[in-house]
Amino acid sequence: MFEIVNARELTNNIYLMDVKAPRVAKSCEPGQFVIVIMDETGERVPLTICDYDRKAGTVTIVFQTIGASTQMMAKLKKGDSFKDFVGPLGCASELIEEDIESLKNKKILFVAGGVGTAPVYPQVKWLKEHGIDADVIVGAKTKDMLILEDEMRKAAGNLYITTDDGSYERKGMVTEVIKDLVQNQGIKYDCCIAIGPMIMMKFVCLLTKELDLPTIVSLNPIMVDGTGMCGACRVTVGDEVKFACVDGPEFDGHLVNFDEAMKRQQMYKSEEGREILKLQEGDTHHGGCGHCGGEK
Amino acid sequence: MVIVSKKVPVREQDPKVRATNFDEVCLGYSKEEAMQEAERCLNCKNPKCVSGCPVSIDIPGFIQEVKNGNIEQASKIIGEASALPAVCGRVCPQESQCEGKCIVGIKNEPVSIGKLERFVADWARENNIKPERPAKTNGHKVAVIGSGPSGLTCAGDLAKMGYEVTIFEALHEPGGVLVYGIPEFRLPKAGVVAPEIDNVKALGVEIETDVVIGKSITIDELLEEEGFEAVFIGSGAGLPMFMGIPGENANGVFSANEYLTRNNLMKAFDSKYATPIITGKKVAVVGGGNVAMDAARTALRLGAEVHVVYRRSESELPARVEEVHHAKEEGVIFDLLTNPVEILVDDNGWVKGMKCIRMELGEPDESGRRRPVEIAGSEFELELDTVIMSLGTSPNPLISSTTKGLDVNKRKCIIADETLGKTSKEGVYAGGDAVTGAATVILAMGAGRAGAKGIHEFLSSK
Ligand SMILES: Cc1cc2nc3c(=O)[nH]c(=O)nc-3n(C[C@H](O)[C@H](O)[C@H](O)COP(=O)(O)OP(=O)(O)OC[C@H]3O[C@@H](n4cnc5c(N)ncnc54)[C@H](O)[C@@H]3O)c2cc1C
Ligand SMILES: Cc1cc2nc3c(=O)[nH]c(=O)nc-3n(C[C@H](O)[C@H](O)[C@H](O)COP(=O)(O)OP(=O)(O)OC[C@H]3O[C@@H](n4cnc5c(N)ncnc54)[C@H](O)[C@@H]3O)c2cc1C
Numbered sequence: 001m002f003e004i005v006n007a008r009e010l011t012n013n014i015y016l017m018d019v020k021a022p023r024v025a026k027s028c029e030p031g032q033f034v035i036v037i038m039d040e041t042g043e044r045v046p047l048t049i050c051d052y053d054r055k056a057g058t059v060t061i062v063f064q065t066i067g068a069s070t071q072m073m074a075k076l077k078k079g080d081s082f083k084d085f086v087g088p089l090g091c092a093s094e095l096i097e098e099d100i101e102s103l104k105n106k107k108i109l110f111v112a113g114g115v116g117t118a119p120v121y122p123q124v125k126w127l128k129e130h131g132i133d134a135d136v137i138v139g140a141k142t143k144d145m146l147i148l149e150d151e152m153r154k155a156a157g158n159l160y161i162t163t164d165d166g167s168y169e170r171k172g173m174v175t176e177v178i179k180d181l182v183q184n185q186g187i188k189y190d191c192c193i194a195i196g197p198m199i200m201m202k203f204v205c206l207l208t209k210e211l212d213l214p215t216i217v218s219l220n221p222i223m224v225d226g227t228g229m230c231g232a233c234r235v236t237v238g239d240e241v242k243f244a245c246v247d248g249p250e251f252d253g254h255l256v257n258f259d260e261a262m263k264r265q266q267m268y269k270s271e272e273g274r275e276i277l278k279l280q281e282g283d284t285h286h287g288g289c290g291h292c293g294g295e296k
Numbered sequence: 297m298v299i300v301s302k303k304v305p306v307r308e309q310d311p312k313v314r315a316t317n318f319d320e321v322c323l324g325y326s327k328e329e330a331m332q333e334a335e336r337c338l339n340c341k342n343p344k345c346v347s348g349c350p351v352s353i354d355i356p357g358f359i360q361e362v363k364n365g366n367i368e369q370a371s372k373i374i375g376e377a378s379a380l381p382a383v384c385g386r387v388c389p390q391e392s393q394c395e396g397k398c399i400v401g402i403k404n405e406p407v408s409i410g411k412l413e414r415f416v417a418d419w420a421r422e423n424n425i426k427p428e429r430p431a432k433t434n435g436h437k438v439a440v441i442g443s444g445p446s447g448l449t450c451a452g453d454l455a456k457m458g459y460e461v462t463i464f465e466a467l468h469e470p471g472g473v474l475v476y477g478i479p480e481f482r483l484p485k486a487g488v489v490a491p492e493i494d495n496v497k498a499l500g501v502e503i504e505t506d507v508v509i510g511k512s513i514t515i516d517e518l519l520e521e522e523g524f525e526a527v528f529i530g531s532g533a534g535l536p537m538f539m540g541i542p543g544e545n546a547n548g549v550f551s552a553n554e555y556l557t558r559n560n561l562m563k564a565f566d567s568k569y570a571t572p573i574i575t576g577k578k579v580a581v582v583g584g585g586n587v588a589m590d591a592a593r594t595a596l597r598l599g600a601e602v603h604v605v606y607r608r609s610e611s612e613l614p615a616r617v618e619e620v621h622h623a624k625e626e627g628v629i630f631d632l633l634t635n636p637v638e639i640l641v642d643d644n645g646w647v648k649g650m651k652c653i654r655m656e657l658g659e660p661d662e663s664g665r666r667r668p669v670e671i672a673g674s675e676f677e678l679e680l681d682t683v684i685m686s687l688g689t690s691p692n693p694l695i696s697s698t699t700k701g702l703d704v705n706k707r708k709c710i711i712a713d714e715t716l717g718k719t720s721k722e723g724v725y726a727g728g729d730a731v732t733g734a735a736t737v738i739l740a741m742g743a744g745r746a747g748a749k750g751i752h753e754f755l756s757s758k
């Protein structure tokens with residue numbers, strides 16, 4: 001069992017938890033992820049490592065409630081435990097593998113969308129700790145959906161916040177901010193790291209390709225084991241099929257087939273709908289979904 | 297002495313009924329039936345059957361005890377050679393191993409060694425016969441990676457010799473393929489696999505799940521920082537292969553590993569579990585091995601019409617004869633001498649069919665099997681909504697790529713010696729599918745046993 005030593009709601013439907021997992025905390029690096037299982041009947045839910053404390057042996061996760069599993073996870077409190085918490089999985093972010101001195105000469109731009117702010121944060125923080133200030137664009141639907149603002153302000157060089165509805169700071173999409181910085185202000189970035197919803201990463205990549213700005217994205221396809229055993233997470237990168245859980249999750253965004261990846265992400269939509277129904281109806285769920293056999 | 301020509305038949309669930317449930321197909325012998333079948337064994341002086349068993353169980357020895365009704369004694373005899381008899385009795389390809397060599401089998405049906413072994417193991421479990429924990433450990437720590445049959449056997453053997461053994465398992469349940477791959481209807485998890493794993497734990501073996509060696513911790517760290525003096529790698533061959541044909545990434549195309557893992561390990565068939573699975577109305581399973589049969593029979597039980605698409609003919613099917621027979625009885629359709637060339641995809645990215653080509657058998661290839669060749673112009677389309685690729689697996693490079701000085705061959709299999717499991721790295725031993733590529737439960741167990749012997753020799757000579 002993996003104890004939750006701290007749990008709080010960051011904002012509407014986005015939760016942060018520090019989980020005691022000494023083996024993961026000891027060996028994880030920015031860019032990697034974990035898989036958690038809530039209880040005996042739970043599914044394997046992949047989540048990016050958002051922070052870690054090697055001394056305390058804890059790992060921080062941030063998740064948004066979307067379906068049945070994340071909604072149940074949101075009910076967990078400090079002192080509760082996850083049945084399983086396995087990791088670190090995937091490869092560490094390429095940035096941290098690079099030579100520090102050469103990194104110092106680079107101008108780096110992060111683009112974070114929604115809950116994607118959480119996985120961007122440890123990378124920005126890591127750079128800060130190594131004396132590198134990176135620029136960060138954070139996009140959120142509305143002011144209420146913005147997370148980790150204070151933390152990011154401390155770690156980032158310049159922080160640009162934009163909201164879809166204009167309820168806070170700039171108004172508009174992250175791509176507009178990129179255009180503004182690169183085309184209007186003439187800032188020359190050497191690389192861009194974009195993490196957020198698949199659709200945001202797709203449009204960022206379309207733009208940065210035009211701008212000739214190399215871009216890394218972190219993909220979140222459907223996963224099961226997270227160790228290379230099932231192939232559920234396969235994505236097409238260039239003309240190769242990769243398993244995101246072991247070859248990624250970070251890839252060259254200009255080579256990723258986003259349309260295929262987005263279709264694959266929807267694979268279990270109707271199945272997930274049924275799970276939500278089951279969760280909402282609780283003990284009163286007696287079939288009708290044509291799936292569980294409850295009507296027999 | 298007159299030998300009854302046929303085996304005592306074993307009771308099975310009716311094919312029509314079992315095609316709709318996940319309960320075990322084969323119901324096994326009763327004590328009377330087992331004793332009657334045991335009568336058919338000639339108690340050979342030079343028993344050929346034993347040479348066909350990779351762990352050399354004293355087959356005539358245990359069968360004589362069954363004949364006399366001494367089941368507890370029979371279980372002790374089997375226990376000397378095998379740590380997972382209830383599993384092997386169910387899933388060993390007996391027709392090509394022990395039973396394939398049985399002398400009775402020359403003129404008649406061979407003695408039903410597998411079913412007898414299964415009976416004895418089940419009886420022992422039901423009567424709570426447990427292995428004894430060694431009185432005292434010798435203070436030496438050994439790490440075992442992977443909790444499949446090779447790891448469990450190696451750990452069990454070492455614990456019996458007094459070692460303090462910890463098994464590290466990447467998944468959340470121990471058992472390897474026995475838990476995530478082979479379905480419930482062939483090998484019940486709670487009823488059969490879990491108790492056999494408990495027997496290994498009863499010997500004092502610790503199992504730490506959720507640890508991915510190479511990620512959570514490396515082999516070098518286990519040796520240098522955590523005080524382990526030797527390591528056995530039994531990490532299996534879990535990496536699924538795909539065909540590389542167009543459309544293979546469409547929604548509705550799965551590896552057999554994914555399909556089976558969702559259903560077996562993650563219990564998608566049971567509505568209490570949160571795991572989703574695509575049930576499909578018409579499913580093609582590509583391949584002809586045990587894994588393909590398991591995927592096909594699973595899809596069938598989830599309610600689909602299932603076609604096994606295999607490029608050679610029936611006699612080349614690599615699956616166990618019994619599995620093919622069961623699959624046919626249950627209604628799986630075999631499209632033989634057929635090879636997929638493209639998966640057809642609809643506008644929403646979902647599978648709508650598969651373009652295949654007919655094959656014929658040509659000259660034998662290196663494996664001695666006749667090579668399938670395409671018949672020009674024979675393409676046709678199968679209408680489908682789900683495709684399960686079951687083309688084989690290879691070892692995962694996660695461990696070999698993170699361990700200094702561990703040599704692998706070009707198929708990424710760890711190079712290890714057969715008798716002692718010794719690898720190119722001092723103190724590191726390996727066996728099972730990680731070394732041989734996908735093989736069988738009993739060969740993995742044999743390799744686990746060899747590894748335990750190798751580690752014992754290594755540590756006693758230090
Ligand atoms: C490497 C990786 C890192 C991730 N990091 C984060 C993170 O830091 N924070 C966060 O909120 N979310 C993250 N996700 C996504 C998160 O795993 C899903 O939101 C979660 O599994 C949804 O489960 P559910 O049952 O609540 O929703 P469901 O209703 O089951 O699914 C909603 C959507 O989530 C996705 N999803 C469902 N099951 C899985 C699965 N097993 N694997 C991947 N995606 C799935 C699908 O797109 C699906 O349509 C990450 C995913 C991956 C692969
Ligand atoms: C669907 C299916 C059906 C089969 N049917 C039969 C049959 O009927 N009869 C038969 O004899 N054989 C059958 N086999 C083959 C047989 O199951 C295998 O040969 C056997 O399980 C191999 O045992 P193993 O111990 O080498 O590896 P596995 O059983 O594969 O176990 C390896 C374990 O190591 C773990 N692991 C891997 N990497 C790491 C890591 N880095 N860190 C920690 N843990 C790790 C895995 O999660 C797994 O639990 C079947 C296989 C499959 C897939």
Ligand code: SF4
Binds near residue numbers: 348350409410
């Ligand atoms: S372990 Fe397998 S091969 Fe050996 S006797 Fe038993 S069934 Fe036969």
Ligand code: SF4
Binds near residue numbers: 356359397398407
């Ligand atoms: S070969 Fe057949 S008859 Fe002879 S001992 Fe073995 S099982 Fe019995």
Ligand code: FES
Binds near residue numbers: 222225230243245
């Ligand atoms: S999640 Fe199974 S291979 Fe990547």
Ligand SMILES: [Mg+2]
Binds near residue numbers: 067068
């Ligand atoms: Mg879900």
